[in-house]
Amino acid sequence: MMTDTLALAASAALTFVMIMVASTIRGKSWTPEGARYGFGNREEPLPGGVPAVGGRADRAAKNMLENMVMFTAIVAAVHLSGHSGARSTLGATVFFWARVAYFLTYLAGIPYLRTIWWLSGVCACAWIASSML
Numbered sequence: 001m002m003t004d005t006l007a008l009a010a011s012a013a014l015t016f017v018m019i020m021v022a023s024t025i026r027g028k029s030w031t032p033e034g035a036r037y038g039f040g041n042r043e044e045p046l047p048g049g050v051p052a053v054g055g056r057a058d059r060a061a062k063n064m065l066e067n068m069v070m071f072t073a074i075v076a077a078v079h080l081s082g083h084s085g086a087r088s089t090l091g092a093t094v095f096f097w098a099r100v101a102y103f104l105t106y107l108a109g110i111p112y113l114r115t116i117w118w119l120s121g122v123c124a125c126a127w128i129a130s131s132m133l
Contacts, residue, residue, distance in 0.1 A: 001093050002089070002096070004079075006092075011068060011099060015061070015068055019065075023038075025057050026046075056109060060103050075128065078128055083131045087128070091124045099121050101120075
């Protein structure tokens with residue numbers, strides 16, 4: 001099991017990966033047109049539109065940014081209060097793996113399971129916060 005600070009760092013890396021995957025898929029970077037679009041100013045929409053999985057990847061990445069704000073604040077509060085321990089470690093580990101599962105499930109287009117993984121991450125944040133009680 002990873003520590004809560006390691007889970008925070010891993011979640012930051014996961015956020016970067018999610019943003020890069022979304023950008024690559026949305027911009028079709030593997031095609032000549034996509035590469036030109038990516039290196040350009042991107043003022044016009046990409047010809048041919050965005051693949052559905054690209055939209056899902058983008059929404060998942062934006063959701064991760066929103067959740068990282070909450071997760072980071074909670075882990076920082078726990079550490080600053082001196083209450084970091086087994087409970088926060090477990091919660092942070094669950095948060096990270098729930099977010100990995102959320103991303104993969106969202107990319108696959110599985111709506112209800114995706115929501116369960118999202119809720120698992122939110123509950124993990126509540127679990128971490130409860131360690132200060």
